[in-house]
Amino acid sequence: EAEVAQSPRYKITEKSQAVAFWCDPISGHATLYWYRQILGQGPELLVQFQDESVVDDSQLPKDRFSAERLKGVDSTLKIQPAELGDSAMYLCASSLGQVMYEQYFGPGTRLTVT
């Protein structure tokens, strides 16, 4: 069964350091999403790609976060510099398209900033 792949699964970093997360969506899925989830809350969308283009990054803190999906397949989310408040689960998800398709999540990356 096809799955969304993410790495690393866990990351501990010191504040002010740089950190990067990688995601490989299900083959053929044109839409890729990065979410942040804080304990006790639902996933919050950070950035949404359609193929290689960003279609929404309104909630992405652009002073420190960046995301890319250069060839429209896998994607990288970067934080530089990391802050204590960035500690959360970072989830990648993909779907065939933006409208009315089922969305599937990867296993997530648990980030702890010390």
Added chain:
Amino acid sequence: QKEVEQNSGPLSVPEGAIASLNCTYSDRGSQSFFWYRQYSGKSPELIMSIYSNGDKEDGRFTAQLNKASQYVSLLIRDSQPSDSATYLCAVNTDTSGTYKYIFGTGTRLKVLA
């Protein structure tokens, strides 16, 4: 701002009972609705999708949609302790020309053995 509301719980039900989880949404134009199960420390897992008014059944799970009342529910029959998790409701909705998935905060379900 478009919203999805869920009771945070916990909802406690005895083993073998029916668990009923509810969700309301604010955007009347929403067309697709999803239920995810999330175990502690894990990522959300898709359980059900529903697009039309009425009921949709898959095994022990039934999703119910009422677009007029802007209400989605998930019924879990013959609840098992392994069903203990947080259940997230998600709505695919148009936000300023982009379709996004808006999630509720989730309802924590406890199935008591």
